[in-house]
Amino acid sequence: QSTMPFLHGxxxxxxxxxPLVDEILGLLAIQDAERQxxxxxxxxxxxxxxxxxxxxxxxxxxxxxxxxxxxxxxALLKVTELGLVPAAEILLEFGADLSFEDPVTYYxxxxxxxxxxxxxxxxxxxxxxxxxxxxxRIHESSPLDLASEEPERLPCLQRLLQLGKTAxxxxxxxxxxVQIRNTESIRLLLEGGADVRATTKEGDTVFTYIIFLxxxxxxxxxxxxxxxxxxxxxxxxxxLAHGANPSECPAPExxxxxxxxxxxxxxxxxRFLLESGAxxxxxxxxxxxxxxxxxxFECLCSHLSVSEDDSFSTDLIQKGQTLLELMxxxxxxxxxxxxxxxxxxSCRYHGEKIRxxxxxxxxxxxxxxxxxxxCRVFIRQxxxxxxxxxxxKALPLPDRLKWYLLIDHTAAGHExx
Numbered sequence: 001q002s003t004m005p006f007l008h009g010x011x012x013x014x015x016x017x018x019p020l021v022d023e024i025l026g027l028l029a030i031q032d033a034e035r036q037x038x039x040x041x042x043x044x045x046x047x048x049x050x051x052x053x054x055x056x057x058x059x060x061x062x063x064x065x066x067x068x069x070x071x072x073x074x075a076l077l078k079v080t081e082l083g084l085v086p087a088a089e090i091l092l093e094f095g096a097d098l099s100f101e102d103p104v105t106y107y108x109x110x111x112x113x114x115x116x117x118x119x120x121x122x123x124x125x126x127x128x129x130x131x132x133x134x135x136x137r138i139h140e141s142s143p144l145d146l147a148s149e150e151p152e153r154l155p156c157l158q159r160l161l162q163l164g165k166t167a168x169x170x171x172x173x174x175x176x177x178v179q180i181r182n183t184e185s186i187r188l189l190l191e192g193g194a195d196v197r198a199t200t201k202e203g204d205t206v207f208t209y210i211i212f213l214x215x216x217x218x219x220x221x222x223x224x225x226x227x228x229x230x231x232x233x234x235x236x237x238x239x240l241a242h243g244a245n246p247s248e249c250p251a252p253e254x255x256x257x258x259x260x261x262x263x264x265x266x267x268x269x270x271r272f273l274l275e276s277g278a279x280x281x282x283x284x285x286x287x288x289x290x291x292x293x294x295x296x297f298e299c300l301c302s303h304l305s306v307s308e309d310d311s312f313s314t315d316l317i318q319k320g321q322t323l324l325e326l327m328x329x330x331x332x333x334x335x336x337x338x339x340x341x342x343x344x345x346s347c348r349y350h351g352e353k354i355r356x357x358x359x360x361x362x363x364x365x366x367x368x369x370x371x372x373x374x375c376r377v378f379i380r381q382x383x384x385x386x387x388x389x390x391x392x393k394a395l396p397l398p399d400r401l402k403w404y405l406l407i408d409h410t411a412a413g414h415e416x417x
Contacts, residue, residue, distance in 0.1 A: 020062055020071030025078055027054045028087055052086055059094040073100035080109045080125070083118035088125075098130045106137040114146045119155040122147075126163045145170040148185045157185055161192035168194035172209040172235070181231045187238055196244035206239055207246055207255040214258065214266065233269055240276050247279040251290050256280070260295040260323075264303075267319050267410075271326065275386045280327045280335075287337040292327055293361065296320050297342045300354055305346045313350055318409040321357060325407045328364060329376050336365055376405055 028051055062068050076096040079087040088109075092098075101108055110130040113121040122143075126132060133142045141149075147157040148171035168189045175182055190196070199205050210232050217225040236255065240246065246255035256278050259270035274280060280292035287294070300320045304313055328334055342358045344351040364373070383391040392405045 017067035017071035017074060020058075020065070020068065021075045021078065023058055024055055024072075024075045024091075027051055027058065028079070028084065052090060055087065055090055056094075059090070063094070069095060069097060070100070073097040074102075076100070076109050077102055077107075077112060080112045080118065080121055081116050083113070083116065083121045085120050085124055088121060092124075092128050098125060098128060099134070101137070108134060108136070108143075110134070110143040111136055111141075111146060114143045114153060114156045114160075117153050117156055119159045122156050122159050123163070126160070132160055132163065141170070145174075148182065148189060149174040151182055151184065154184060154188075157188060161188055168196070168206060169198055169200060169204065169209075172206060173204075175209065175231070175235075176213070176228075181227075183231065183234050183238070186235055190238055190242045194242075196239055196242050203253070205248070205253050206244055207236075208253060210236060210239075210255055211253070211258050214269075217265075229269075233272065236269065236272070240273075240278070245278075245283055246273055247281070247283040249282050249284040249289060251282070254282070254290075256292070257282075257290055257295075260292050261299070263296065263299060263323060264316055264319055267323075270323065272386055274323070274326045274330060275384065275388045277330075277384060280330065287335050287340075291335075291337045291340075293324065293334075294337055294340065296323050297354070297358060300357075301342065301344060301347050304349050304351070304354065306348075315410070317350060317353055322407055322409045324357060324361060325409075328361070329373075329380050329407060332369065332374060332377055334361075334365055336361070372404070376407075379405055 059072065062071070072091055072094055073096045076088060076091045077100070079091065098110070099108060102112070107115070108130065110122065110125045110132065113125055130143075132144045135142050144160050147153045147160050168186065171182055171186050171189055175186075196206050213228055213232055217228050220228060236246070247257070248254055251257045256270070256273050259266040259273060263270055281287040282289035300316065303316055342354065344354045344358075347354055380388060389406055389408070392402055395402065395405075
């Protein structure tokens with residue numbers, strides 16, 4: 001008997017069962033899956049009855065041979081790459097191990113089926129017990145994670161969602177808003193029951209990744225920033241529609257807090273959040289933790305203390321005033337931080353306008369609210385959820401009343417009214 005040559009690592013492992021693998025693949029007319037001619041259709045390979053019968057005979061003959069389990073399991077990896085479902089069914093019938101890992105990549109058959117975008121193979125493996133949440137040892141990605149990373153793997157993701165759990169956080173983390181915009185995958189994950197309250201070990205939430213992308217926009221060119229902004233807006237819509245809370249603590253993980261801190265840049269998104277019912281204070285600790293009112297006045301005073309640009313200042317004040325009114329119109333009783341005061345001494349420009357806005361806010365807190373204000377609160381509450389503006393414009397009311405209900409000091413024609 002010849003002595004086994006000494007080989008290191010996976011090469012020795014494969015050497016011991018490669019003859020069985022080669023014989024199986026040869027019967028299926030597959031000599032090397034990676035070198036398969038483009039002229040041969042994978043769908044036509046390994047489906048001939050005579051080929052499958054020959055494979056059965058080999059497996060029956062080799063059942064008790066050394067390294068049989070490894071050989072039949074490695075063969076499953078190879079037929080999985082090409083989506084040869086009939087051949088895979090036979091290999092599974094004869095004991096192929098679904099948890100067997102490729103000696104090089106450490107991927108299981110289900111990982112490979114997803115990477116090769118083979119939805120029928122995915123379903124076969126899962127129905128035979130493959131774990132859709134098993135993570136590989138190198139990238140720590142599960143088959144479900146991989147399916148949610150790329151738009152072209154959507155067929156596999158749809159199949160997995162019918163058979164198991166979701167991987168929303170990974171789908172969000174793998175999106176860059178420009179090249180990878182897997183909005184459809186995220187929508188399917190949410191509709192499949194993904195938990196919007198899920199967090200990672202590091203404390204990342206569903207909004208962590210949106211916040212990161214919005215921060216990256218500062219360094220992007222105009223076109224990329226617009227694409228990223230649209231992606232973040234759409235994903236935020238989906239998350240809120242499924243119960244996500246953008247105003248939770250801590251502040252760095254709160255999307256609402258971020259939008260308030262940069263409200264000039266993120267004004268449309270912040271308006272959407274407020275009109276969708278997001279809290280303008282910390283939803284856990286209230287205004288003592290952070291308050292939208294405080295942040296808006298803080299930003300106004302900070303920017304207006306250094307900017308002489310009238311167009312910039314006017315736009316900033318209009319956006320700030322709109323946000324203040326949106327917060328005031330979100331409920332009958334406004335919530336301000338205790339002992340809330342604004343120091344406008346640092347405002348070199350438009351300090352009087354800031355003081356006027358602040359006095360109006362404090363008066364609303366201290367005095368009985370006017371009937372028109374109460375009516376605006378009631379009507380806007382009844383018209384939620386977003387888009388409130390579309391519903392207001394459809395009301396049979398005079399334009400002046402519509403503008404009062406709309407709360408948009410940045411809109412053209414508002415000053416005339």
